[in-house]
Amino acid sequence: MSGRRVGFCLSDKKRRRMNLDAFAEFCAVHGVEVVEIDLTQPLIPQGPFNVIVHKLSDVIVEAEHDSQSQQLLNNFQSYVSTHPGTVLLDPLPAMSRLLDRFASYRIMSELHNSLRGQPYPHVLITVPYCRVQMLTPTSPGYFCTDWHICSPPYLEVPSAADLSSIKQAVTAQGLSFPLICKTRVAHGSLSHEMSLIFSAGSLADIHPPCVLQSFVNHGAVLHKVFVVGDKHFCVERPSLKNFPSGPCDRKTIFFNSHQVSKPESSSDLTALDEQMPCLPPLSSQAVATLVRELQVQLGMALFGVDIIINIHTHTLTVIDINIFPGYEGVPQFFSSLLSHIKTVLDKQTSACPRATSSPQTTQTAGGSSAGL
Numbered sequence: 001m002s003g004r005r006v007g008f009c010l011s012d013k014k015r016r017r018m019n020l021d022a023f024a025e026f027c028a029v030h031g032v033e034v035v036e037i038d039l040t041q042p043l044i045p046q047g048p049f050n051v052i053v054h055k056l057s058d059v060i061v062e063a064e065h066d067s068q069s070q071q072l073l074n075n076f077q078s079y080v081s082t083h084p085g086t087v088l089l090d091p092l093p094a095m096s097r098l099l100d101r102f103a104s105y106r107i108m109s110e111l112h113n114s115l116r117g118q119p120y121p122h123v124l125i126t127v128p129y130c131r132v133q134m135l136t137p138t139s140p141g142y143f144c145t146d147w148h149i150c151s152p153p154y155l156e157v158p159s160a161a162d163l164s165s166i167k168q169a170v171t172a173q174g175l176s177f178p179l180i181c182k183t184r185v186a187h188g189s190l191s192h193e194m195s196l197i198f199s200a201g202s203l204a205d206i207h208p209p210c211v212l213q214s215f216v217n218h219g220a221v222l223h224k225v226f227v228v229g230d231k232h233f234c235v236e237r238p239s240l241k242n243f244p245s246g247p248c249d250r251k252t253i254f255f256n257s258h259q260v261s262k263p264e265s266s267s268d269l270t271a272l273d274e275q276m277p278c279l280p281p282l283s284s285q286a287v288a289t290l291v292r293e294l295q296v297q298l299g300m301a302l303f304g305v306d307i308i309i310n311i312h313t314h315t316l317t318v319i320d321i322n323i324f325p326g327y328e329g330v331p332q333f334f335s336s337l338l339s340h341i342k343t344v345l346d347k348q349t350s351a352c353p354r355a356t357s358s359p360q361t362t363q364t365a366g367g368s369s370a371g372l
Contacts, residue, residue, distance in 0.1 A: 004031070004032050004033070004050045004051075004345055005032075005033045005035055005047075005048065005049050005050055006027065006032055006033070006034050006035065006049065006050065006051045006052070006053060006341060007034075007035045007036075007037045007046070007047070007049040007051070007052040007053070008020055008034060008035070008036055008037060008052075008053050008054070009037040009039060009052060009053070009054035009055075009056060009076070010036075010053075010054065010055050011055065011057075011058050014055050014324075015036075017326050018326075018327075020034070020036070022334070023334050023337070026334045026335075026338065027338055030338060032338065032341070035049070037049075037052065037054075039059070039072045039075065039076060040072070042075075043075065043076070043079040044079065047079075047083070047086075048083070048086070049083075049086050050085075050086065050087065050345055050348070051086065051087045051088075051089060051341055051344060051345065052080075052086055052087070052088050052089070053089045053302075053337075053341075054088070054089070055095075055323065055324040056073070056076065056092070056095070057095070057099060057187040057188075057323060058187070058188075059072055059073050059076075060073065060092070060095065060096055060099060061099060061185060061187050061188065077092065080092075085348070087344050087345075087348060089301055089302055089340075089341075089344075090298075090299070090300040090301055090302055090303075090323075090324070091299055091300070094298050094299045094300050095300070095323050095324075097298075098186060098298070098300075098303070098321055098322070098323050099185060099186055099187050099323070100184060100185070100186065101182060101183070101184050101185070101186050101211045102156045102184060102209075102211065104186065104320075104321050105151070105154050105156070105211055105213075107294075107297055107298070107321065108151035108318050108319075108321065109151050109154070110297075111149055111151065111290070111293065111294075111297075111318065148315060148316070149286065149290055149315075149316045149317075149318060150315055150316070150317055150318070151317065151318045151319065152213050152214040152215070152216050152317060152319065153173055153174050153175050153176075153213070153214045154173075154175070154211050154212060154213040154214070155169050155170060155173050155175055155211065155212040155213075156184075156209075156211055157169075157206065157208045157209060157210050157211065157212060158208060158209050159208050159209045160208075161208050163203060163204055166203050166206070166208075166212075167200050167203060170200065170203070170212065175212060175213075175214045176214045176245065176246070177197065177198055177199060177200075177215075177245075177246055177247040177248070178196050178197060178198045178215045178243050178245075179196070179197040179212045179213065179214060179215060180194060180195070180196055180197075180212070180213050180214075180215045181194060181195045181196075181197055181205075181206045181210050181211070181212055181213075182194050182210060182211050182213065183207075183209075183210055184208075184209040184210055184211065186320075186322075186323075187323075192256050192257045192258045193254070193255075193256055194254075194255055194256070194257055195252050195253060195254045195255070196215065196240075196243070196252065196253040196255070197212070197252055198243075198247060198248050198249070198250040198251075198252065199247040199248060199249060199250075200247065202251070202252045205252040213319070215240075215243065216308060216310050216317050216319075217242040217243065217245070217310070217311045217312070218239060218240075218242075218279075218308035218309055218310060218311060218317070219242065219272065219276045219279050219309070219311050220238060220239050220240060220241045220242070220270050220271075220272050220276075221236055221237075221238075221239055221279065221308070221309070222236070222237040222238070222239035222261050222306060222307075222308060223235075223236060223237075223282050223306070223307040223308065223309070224236075224237055224261075224304060224305075224306055224307075224325070224329075225287055225290075225291065225304060225305040225306075225307060226304050226325055226327050226330050226333075227291055227294075227295070227300075227301070227302065227303050227304065227305070228301070228302060228327075228333065228336040228337055228340055229301045229302075229336065229337075229339065229340030229343060229344075230340070230343070231332075231336045231339075231340075232287065232288070232291045233327075233329075233330045233332070233336075234282055234284075234287060235328070235329040235330065237261045237262070237263060237265075238260065238261060238265050238266075238267075238270040239260065239261055239270060239308065240260060240269055240270065241269060241270055241271060241272050242272065242276075242311065253269070255267075255269055262328075263328055263329060276311070277311075279309050279311060279314065280309070280314050282307065282309065282316070283316070286316055287307070287316075290305065290307075290316070290318070291305070294321070298321075300323075301340060302323075302324045302337075303321060303322060303323060303324065303325070304321070304322035304325035305318060305320070305321055305322070306318070306319050306320040306321075306322070307319070
């Protein structure tokens with residue numbers, strides 16, 4: 001990999017969280033130069049790049065209402081389109097989709113269709129039998145013996161929705177209380193501000209555009225799956241405690257998901273009120289199957305999946321997909337990321353062996369393409 005240049009285009013916050021300086025030193029030992037990209041400056045003099053690793057979420061979101069951010073995004077897209085040999089981790093259209101929870105929840109809700117026909121592993125759980133399939137909590141035969149994957153019923157609430165239409169839609173879509181409310185935009189500090197809604201009357205507390213999702217009791221354990229190319233890692237985090245099913249007169253609970261589900265989090269919302277039976281371990285085969293399918297659906301190499309296990313049915317329930325997450329608790333992140341970069345570059349080299357010294361003229365083969 002000697003002589004290869006990898007550009008990183010990250011916000012200051014992401015750069016610090018990732019510890020980019022340490023990663024650059026790690027790469028240098030393996031013959032890879034890491035270059036920090038400054039979007040405010042022309043990109044051509046900063047290149048060439050064999051690979052660009054980026055998280056342009058801030059710029060993509062702000063570009064919708066800020067001309068300066070739109071210009072920065074246009075400059076970046078122009079560079080990528082005129083340098084097709086530069087591999088982009090990850091493609092901008094894929095990242096844009098996951099910034100919109102309306103779009104990402106549609107992907108989650110369709111997983112049962114795309115997973116049909118794949119070889120399913122078996123988990124020994126002593127509960128009544130059903131086939132492996134996508135189910136909602138209201139579906140007949142929701143209890144099962146074989147593991148299966150689902151996502152909770154959800155509702156897209158557009159900006160113009162009035163309270164009456166929201167209440168009707170919640171009933172029509174088969175959502176069950178309590179509901180968890182999340183902002184439509186899945187980025188920025190506001191995206192972590194969520195609420196638990198316990199009755200139809202409390203739907204007045206939501207602020208569209210947003211998504212409403214049936215809350216699934218899961219024993220206050222969140223499984224975060226971090227994906228890096230062909231590798232993935234599962235890390236347990238604290239999560240919301242169990243709540244009684246069905247509507248009640250409890251007031252809406254507003255909370256910040258970072259304060260609930262970070263490794264060091266300590267909150268009354270994560271403290272279980274009752275003795276919890278042991279949940280089965282997360283099926284490694286099930287997670288691997290899910291990750292492979294999401295990689296196909298998303299066309300991405302760096303993402304995270306939030307999974308919970310239903311305490312009643314032991315169903316693997318996908319509740320969110322995240323762009324280029326923090327990888328906290330994954331000590332192998334540096335080596336895994338460099339390994340994926342090497343795999344992408346090897347594919348690039350084998351596709352165009354005569355052009356290995358010129359990223360501008362190399363066509364990408366496999367991995368994440370720079371194409372828009």
